[in-house]
Amino acid sequence: MEDYILQIAREGLLLILVASAPPVLASLVTGLLISIFQATTQIQEQTLTFVPKLIAVFASLVIAGPWIGAQLLRFTRMLFEGFPGLF
Numbered sequence: 001m002e003d004y005i006l007q008i009a010r011e012g013l014l015l016i017l018v019a020s021a022p023p024v025l026a027s028l029v030t031g032l033l034i035s036i037f038q039a040t041t042q043i044q045e046q047t048l049t050f051v052p053k054l055i056a057v058f059a060s061l062v063i064a065g066p067w068i069g070a071q072l073l074r075f076t077r078m079l080f081e082g083f084p085g086l087f
Contacts (some may be wrong), residue, residue, distance in 0.1 A: 001086055004082060004085070008079060015071060021073060022063070025060075026060035027056060030052050
């Protein structure tokens with residue numbers, strides 16, 4: 001039983017990392033590109049990065065959304081199928 005709980009915790013933490021990776025990476029790359037653009041043009045407007053990052057995060061969620069949903073569904077099924085074996 002303890003091994004099952006540790007496996008669930010391990011897989012849950014890994015799922016959090018995997019599911020959050022696409023929007024975080026999209027925001028990171030967009031922020032880097034805009035920072036390089038700001039450094040080369042010497043435009044120091046802080047609000048310039050917000051809208052492109054927001055668009056990049058939404059686009060990454062639209063593209064990776066079905067895959068993220070499938071991963072969450074797989075984890076949930078594994079969780080519910082393992083419950084009867086605990087008792």
